[in-house]
Amino acid sequence: PPVSSSLQQVYEPPAYSDDEYASLDWDNLEFGLMPTDYMYMMKCSKDENFKQGQLSRFGNIELSPSAGVLNYGQGILEGTKAYRKENGSLLLFRPDQHAIRMKIGAERMCMPSPSIGQFIDAVKQTAFANKRWVPPPGKGSLYMRPLLIGTGPILGLAPATEYTFLVYASPVANYFKGGMAPLNFYIEDEFTRACPGGAGAVKSISNYAPALKALLRAKDRGFSDVLYLDSVNKKFLEEASACNVFILKGNLISTPATNGTILAGITRKSIIDIARDLGYQVKEQAILVDELLDADEVFCTGTAIGVAPVGGVTYQGRRIQFRVDNDSVCQELHTTLVGIQTGLIEDKKGWTVEI
Numbered sequence: 001p002p003v004s005s006s007l008q009q010v011y012e013p014p015a016y017s018d019d020e021y022a023s024l025d026w027d028n029l030e031f032g033l034m035p036t037d038y039m040y041m042m043k044c045s046k047d048e049n050f051k052q053g054q055l056s057r058f059g060n061i062e063l064s065p066s067a068g069v070l071n072y073g074q075g076i077l078e079g080t081k082a083y084r085k086e087n088g089s090l091l092l093f094r095p096d097q098h099a100i101r102m103k104i105g106a107e108r109m110c111m112p113s114p115s116i117g118q119f120i121d122a123v124k125q126t127a128f129a130n131k132r133w134v135p136p137p138g139k140g141s142l143y144m145r146p147l148l149i150g151t152g153p154i155l156g157l158a159p160a161t162e163y164t165f166l167v168y169a170s171p172v173a174n175y176f177k178g179g180m181a182p183l184n185f186y187i188e189d190e191f192t193r194a195c196p197g198g199a200g201a202v203k204s205i206s207n208y209a210p211a212l213k214a215l216l217r218a219k220d221r222g223f224s225d226v227l228y229l230d231s232v233n234k235k236f237l238e239e240a241s242a243c244n245v246f247i248l249k250g251n252l253i254s255t256p257a258t259n260g261t262i263l264a265g266i267t268r269k270s271i272i273d274i275a276r277d278l279g280y281q282v283k284e285q286a287i288l289v290d291e292l293l294d295a296d297e298v299f300c301t302g303t304a305i306g307v308a309p310v311g312g313v314t315y316q317g318r319r320i321q322f323r324v325d326n327d328s329v330c331q332e333l334h335t336t337l338v339g340i341q342t343g344l345i346e347d348k349k350g351w352t353v354e355i
């Protein structure tokens with residue numbers, strides 16, 4: 001069982017041999033929390049920078065009931081994955097981009113953030129210390145969840161007095177049950193996700209609980225997720241609760257521009273580059289819901305989700321279906337991205353970090 005963590009105690013992870021695996025049914029992994037051995041933690045006070053963090057056993061953390069994160073939602077999450085290569089080493093995917101996104105988000109949420117180097121080092125240490133939990137090649141990945149939270153006590157509305165940066169990890173496979181089976185989306189025309197001037201572009205923890213209501217309602221009706229529309233006109237496409245969205249029409253791939261309400265996905269950005277390299281025209285622009293309904297293909301992207309095909313959407317009682325076969329553009333983008341992430345396709349862009 002996980003040992004309750006004491007921050008005073010430093011744990012040196014044992015050096016696992018490359019072929020040592022945790023005893024898990026690797027063929028039946030899902031996207032769910034599977035506690036692993038170690039987590040990384042680092043603290044600093046309000047007016048300081050983060051200095052030195054350490055690994056500890058994975059376990060509960062102690063918080064004041066008046067911690068800023070509990071009372072006012074001052075927190076940011078990230079999600080990043082490590083893959084195991086055939087040669088036994090681990091590959092991280094663009095950890096620098098996650099570090100930069102956390103830094104930008106921290107500024108918006110009035111929090112100090114780890115430096116890019118500290119973030120990457122923490123993710124590397126967490127992946128390496130939990131190596132036996134990284135699935136065999138082709139079976140999934142180790143999902144790492146960096147969190148930056150206001151842990152200092154506060155009563156009036158103000159930034160917390162102390163901050164904690166931590167990284168924990170869990171082996172995962174596909175986010176949506178059914179693997180690459182086409183998703184079935186509901187276009188949400190009551191609730192919205194973000195508004196101009198808000199924090200929708202930031203990976204703030206406070207953006208996710210408000211999305212549950214529409215998500216659960218859609219799931220109850222048999223949908224995989226909802227697609228949000230813009231909060232002003234309710235006619236432009238935004239994103240789903242947990243991923244960005246793309247449409248394909250002919251040779252043109254479009255995705256909503258990051259205008260302050262769209263999460264700047266690292267997978268989103270990577271797919272834009274990959275699609276351009278493969279010869280597609282890609283535009284980041286406002287997309288009318290009518291253009292979505294007229295698309296040849298629809299797909300969504302995210303770290304947890306990867307690149308996943310949307311087989312159908314339902315809008316105001318009307319269901320529209322899209323192409324999802326094995327020769328689809330979505331499938332081509334998926335194969336290329338996963339190939340780079342897992343080391344099967346040469347990484348010419350310097351996106352992967354081998355450890």
Ligand code: COI
Pocket residue numbers: 078079080241242243302303304305
């Ligand atoms: C990710 O894609 O890594 C996310 O953080 C989305 C989350 C809702 C699973």
